[in-house]
Amino acid sequence: MTRILIVGAGATGGYFGARLAGAARDVTFLVRPRRAAELRADGLRITTPEGTERLEPKLVTATELDAPYDLILLTVKAGPLDAALHDLKPAVGPRTVIVPFLNGVDHLDVIGTQFPSAVLGAVVKVAAQLTPDGAITVSGPAASLEIGELDGQHTTRLCDAAAALDGAGFDVDVSDHILTSMWHKWVFIATTTTITCLAQGTIGDVAAVGGGKEFSEAVLAETAAVSDAAGHPLPDAAYVALQATMTQEGSPFAPSMYRDIKDARPTEVEHVLAALAREAKRHDLATPLINAAVVRLRVHNQHVANAPRPS
Template sequence: MKILVVGAGATGGCFGAMLARAGQDVTFLVRPARAAALRERGLRVVGREEEWRIDPVLVTADELAAAPVAYDLVLLSVKAAGLARAAEDLGPAVGPDTVIVPQLNGLAHLEALNERFGADRVLGAVTKMVTTLDQDTGDILRLAPLAQLLLGEQDGTVTPRVEAVRAVLAGAGIDARVPENAVTAMWHKWVFITTIGALTSLMRGTVGEINAVPGGTELATALLDEACAVAAAAGHPVPDAERQENLDVVTATGSPLVPSLYRDLASGAPTEVEHLFGDLVARARRLGVPTPLMDLATLNLRVHQARVEKTS
């Protein structure tokens, strides 16, 4: 299977490196600056008492446009702000049988990719991986063993191409699964990440710090309830057992957990506020679901985003 990984950051870089290390035909579509760094240093994955390196096959957007190649599988791993440009860049790589697996959170990207490439080429997917990019070296820091990818057709049908992709991923040591409904799985992850993102960004602390003070646990619970209500109104209710698992995480005492969105906020970096929160509260309004706490978190993040954009 000929695989194109769009982006060689913390998530796409690690998945792509795992596939390449397993012998798959993997090419990374990257920006010229990232390509230069990777050609000089290689793609390195470090952490968990391990370190490994590959010499990645790289292509830039200009090179791909000059010599189009149709790939069997595209792993699209970019931030929401880079989605439009990434979709334009990978156009020459998409043929009639190309399967695109987006590795973004939320739902808005699915609609954008469906419009650009057709829903028949785009799978629903949920990525779970704990990695970050070392800003000094460009190395991928793997913070936990989790490397999971849930994927499936958007309409919930089981097809041979999904199983073929799953088998390739599994062969590289990736925990690849086909859920009953991939779009529902995307909704459920969206519920969790907006809950923990809203909690930590509003309170400017770790999960443990927030739950250590009066009112912290009540706030976490109320945020989760709002997000679950939106998912249920959209036709993707979170099962009681999964809701309890999420609640246990966001109300854990002593937990040092913070999401990547909070780390971006604390460092003064842009966040995916519109993709994750703006879209959620807009859907809530259309569905008639009140979300006052999520609205407050969205406003908070929008103020931060406006400040970042003003100074950049």
């Protein structure tokens, strides 16, 4: 049986890991000591529209890793990525495959520098949040995972990874163009983040005010132009569909970084928006709206870092 290591047990890692464990896969979570204590005391709790379930997960901390795993799902955010890569070194062997769940594409080079040829590309979709008491709440439709070799080949290890992940309660697809899929998800996240964080409202809030739809369309034009310049253009139908999503009146949607602002948590501005702005500059593209959102979120992160800590 494929040995699977889930690095992180937050909303995304906890959800996918719980589904895999529930499907009788050999799943272990690599977590920090504090999270390990929470999970040992309360279990891994998942609440969906269908109800709540509780799992007793198999856990390890970094000092307890002593052998390679076959498949590693890297579900941490960009901030703790370097620390996570350091921690998981004992779990990486010559045949280990790493599937990172991060947004954007910069992390591929970071991981590849330490673990050459081990990385697959991936696009993850799930509407999940970690509640203050450590539980995971899933509010959206069925989750999905798209994976692929960065060069588009159909390899044995890709097929083995897909087989190990399939049939666990979420959709699994193998892609011949995973980098394009990653870019298109990046466009979606960057667009919704720029719109909601600059305007300080949901997609529907912005669409409901004068000039709101035009503002959202201008943001999408910037992000899509960067993807196009990078060699991953949005097909016309996909662009029109995104345009409709970004201007939908009454839409309650807001991305995770908007919620981070509301909850006074640090955001992934450097990995998601600043990285896209750098890519735009490399192609001599002007992105004033993305640049403004970068400044806005950097100021927010600074405020969070400087805020007094509870005694």
